Amino acid sequence: MPRLAVEQVTKTFGxxxxxxxxxxxxxxxxxxxxxxxxxxxxxxxxTTLLSILGGLSRPSSxxxxxxxxxxxxxxxxxxxxxxxxxIGFVFQFASLLPALTAMENxxxxxxxxxxxxxxxxxxxxxxxxxxxxxxxxxxxxxxxRLSGGxxxxxxxxxxxxxxxxxxxxxxxxxDLDEExxxxxxxxxxxxxxxxxxxxxxxxxxxxxxxxxxxxMKMHRGAMLEL
Amino acid sequence: xxxxxxxxxxxxxxxxxxxxxxxxxxxxxxxxVAVLVFGLSFVRRVDSSIRATSERLxxxxxxxxxxxxxxxxxxxxxxxxxxxxxxxSIVERVRRTPGVARVTSQTYLATIGGACCDVPDTxxxxxxxxxxxxxxxxxxxxIGRKLGKGEAVVGxxxxxxxRLGLTEVDGVLFGNLFHIVGVLEKTGTGxxxxxxxxxxxxxxxxxxGKVSLRPGSVSVVFAKVEEGRDPARVAAAIEDTIIETDTxxxxxxxxxxxxxxxxxxxxxxxxxxxxxxxxxxxxxxxxSGVANERAREIGLMRAMGAxxxxxxxxxxxEVLLIGAAGSAVGMLAGTAxxxxxxxxxTILKNVxxxxxxxxxxxxxxxxxxxxxxxxxxxxxxxLRRTRSTEPLVVLKGD
Numbered sequence: 190m191p192r193l194a195v196e197q198v199t200k201t202f203g204x205x206x207x208x209x210x211x212x213x214x215x216x217x218x219x220x221x222x223x224x225x226x227x228x229x230x231x232x233x234x235x236t237t238l239l240s241i242l243g244g245l246s247r248p249s250s251x252x253x254x255x256x257x258x259x260x261x262x263x264x265x266x267x268x269x270x271x272x273x274x275x276i277g278f279v280f281q282f283a284s285l286l287p288a289l290t291a292m293e294n295x296x297x298x299x300x301x302x303x304x305x306x307x308x309x310x311x312x313x314x315x316x317x318x319x320x321x322x323x324x325x326x327x328x329x330x331x332x333x334r335l336s337g338g339x340x341x342x343x344x345x346x347x348x349x350x351x352x353x354x355x356x357x358x359x360x361x362x363x364d365l366d367e368e369x370x371x372x373x374x375x376x377x378x379x380x381x382x383x384x385x386x387x388x389x390x391x392x393x394x395x396x397x398x399x400x401x402x403x404x405m406k407m408h409r410g411a412m413l414e415l
Numbered sequence: 416x417x418x419x420x421x422x423x424x425x426x427x428x429x430x431x432x433x434x435x436x437x438x439x440x441x442x443x444x445x446x447x448v449a450v451l452v453f454g455l456s457f458v459r460r461v462d463s464s465i466r467a468t469s470e471r472l473x474x475x476x477x478x479x480x481x482x483x484x485x486x487x488x489x490x491x492x493x494x495x496x497x498x499x500x501x502x503x504s505i506v507e508r509v510r511r512t513p514g515v516a517r518v519t520s521q522t523y524l525a526t527i528g529g530a531c532c533d534v535p536d537t538x539x540x541x542x543x544x545x546x547x548x549x550x551x552x553x554x555x556x557x558i559g560r561k562l563g564k565g566e567a568v569v570g571x572x573x574x575x576x577x578r579l580g581l582t583e584v585d586g587v588l589f590g591n592l593f594h595i596v597g598v599l600e601k602t603g604t605g606x607x608x609x610x611x612x613x614x615x616x617x618x619x620x621x622x623x624g625k626v627s628l629r630p631g632s633v634s635v636v637f638a639k640v641e642e643g644r645d646p647a648r649v650a651a652a653i654e655d656t657i658i659e660t661d662t663x664x665x666x667x668x669x670x671x672x673x674x675x676x677x678x679x680x681x682x683x684x685x686x687x688x689x690x691x692x693x694x695x696x697x698x699x700x701x702x703s704g705v706a707n708e709r710a711r712e713i714g715l716m717r718a719m720g721a722x723x724x725x726x727x728x729x730x731x732x733e734v735l736l737i738g739a740a741g742s743a744v745g746m747l748a749g750t751a752x753x754x755x756x757x758x759x760x761t762i763l764k765n766v767x768x769x770x771x772x773x774x775x776x777x778x779x780x781x782x783x784x785x786x787x788x789x790x791x792x793x794x795x796x797x798l799r800r801t802r803s804t805e806p807l808v809v810l811k812g813d
Contacts, residue, residue: 240806243718245717245718245806246806265722266722266723266724267722269717269720269722269723270720270722272717272718272719272720273719273720273721274720276720278719279717280715280718284715286712286715286716287432287712288425288428288431288432289420289425289428293420293424293425293428296420296736297420297425297716297719298719298720299420300420300421300718300725301421301720301721301722301725302718346801347719351720378430
């Protein structure tokens with residue numbers, strides 16, 4: 190059974206009275222542990238597709254199966270639990286909560302779990318992840334005092350806090366310089382090998398997409414295998 | 416370094432991001448609650464005093480000379496020094512009125528400091544110890560015997576007690592030497608400032624010529640009605656048969672003050688309503704700003720697995736923290752105001768008893784509920800908007 194199966198997923202939006210198909214009958218499968226990239230121009234529907242896969246936006250039609258479970262057959266709270274337990278998001282913008290320190294940002298997702306991990310255990314894991322990102326000494330620092338690259342690495346660490354099976358990364362290096370971009374990709378590959386989590390990364394950067402084990406392309410809402 | 420991160424810590428951190436904005440809302444809620452606490456304390460203090468006075472007099476009816484009802488209430492409720500007299504024969508006529516079970520009388524004399532007496536202006540109450548049922552319960556409790564000639568007991572707040580704080584001292588009243596044999600407990604009535612002597616002393620006082628009182632006069636007749644009788648009907652019967660008197664039923668004592676109190680209550684209520692509207696509007700404006708500012712954060716939290724209930728609880732916690740902080744400030748300010756301004760309001764100075772701890776706690780709880788409730792009411796619309804935040808829209812930045 191594939192980790193993720195996408196069956197004829199379509200998402201339409203009404204724009205000025207017209208119907209816009211952001212995702213148009215997309216189907217594909219991803220096996221557990223795969224590192225997949227989806228490349229496409231801005232507006233090709235990549236982020237919308239990622240939101241659908243992550244349980245953030247209900248498709249207009251079609252199904253998303255996670256380990257055989259129909260994600261959109263779940264009700265509101267169960268869908269939140271799906272996101273909390275199974276999915277780790279890495280967004281295209283600096284996504285740390287500004288009022289919280291690096292450590293608190295990492296502890297935040299644990300608080301949403303139905304069965305909260307023991308306090309000491311969560312803190313230990315957060316410190317371990319910060320150590321992996323080389324930011325253990327920044328645990329008590331607010332995001333405003335961190336560089337863009339440091340913020341991005343903390344956001345990646347946070348995505349792993351609940352041991353997700355699927356990491357969805359949306360333009361994870363969009364606003365980073367080449368050196369930091371390479372650093373982030375290195376972290377991704379290391380985490381993919383270390384945790385065995387499945388990675389799905391969308392990007393418009395062809396070079397970045399090539400580093401994935403498998404590549405797909407989105408064009409005007411439709412999916413092409415490369 | 417935190418080991419656990421709770422919603423409460425998160426809410427506190429969020430409030431700390433804009434301390435000035437939070438402080439302004441806390442202040443607005445505080446002002447609202449202060450108005451409520453001060454208003455309630457004011458009204459309750461006066462109302463308690465009126466009720467206490469009517470209950471502690473132990474009489475169902477007060478019979479006073481025609482036109483002296485206000486003066487009698489001034490003496491009984493407001494510690495004021497006033498005298499009024501009627502013929503002693505009225506005591507007997509009241510006793511004979513159908514429905515009256517017991518009567519007793521009191522005669523009020525006004526001292527003039529430095530002229531006749533050792534004390535500044537105060538009321539001296541001469542009462543009939545044989546028939547008395549007004550002072551006796553307090554007297555028996557304190558000295559356990561009747562007063563002899565030349566003996567006096569003083570109210571807990573009388574000039575004698577305040578000045579000397581001791582019993583077994585002598586003082587001159589209307590040219591007669593009196594021995595102070597006791598201090599009565601606080602009754603919460605206007606009689607707390609009075610000096611009590613036996614009626615038998617009046618002859619000597621008149622003889623000394625220091626008071627303009629005709630022999631055979633009394634100021635007030637207290638009456639108890641027979642069981643099952645309606646005091647209002649008996650009062651009407653007395654007024655019908657003894658036209659030179661006004662009769663006040665116990666429940667009507669302080670009616671004029673109560674009417675004034677009703678007006679004051681309505682004024683406080685109107686002020687509180689306006690302050691509530693303003694505070695609710697401010698809460699709406701502040702939390703609307705919060706909801707707009709944090710839309711992306713809320714989307715992020717939803718993406719991380721936060722349920723709608725997590726977002727609601729976090730927002731509610733912030734609202735309740737501000738409401739509770741404002742209410743606490745208001746409770747302290749309102750209570751402090753009620754003490755500080757007590758001497759500035761004649762009605763509080765003259766007609767009021769201190770509130771008990773339970774009553775003060777009750778008023779505090781009402782303030783807490785009102786302050787938090789108004790804050791919550793103002794935040795309802797922004798809260799609803801926050802709950803319906805669509806994560807995808809937020810994440811795409813549309």
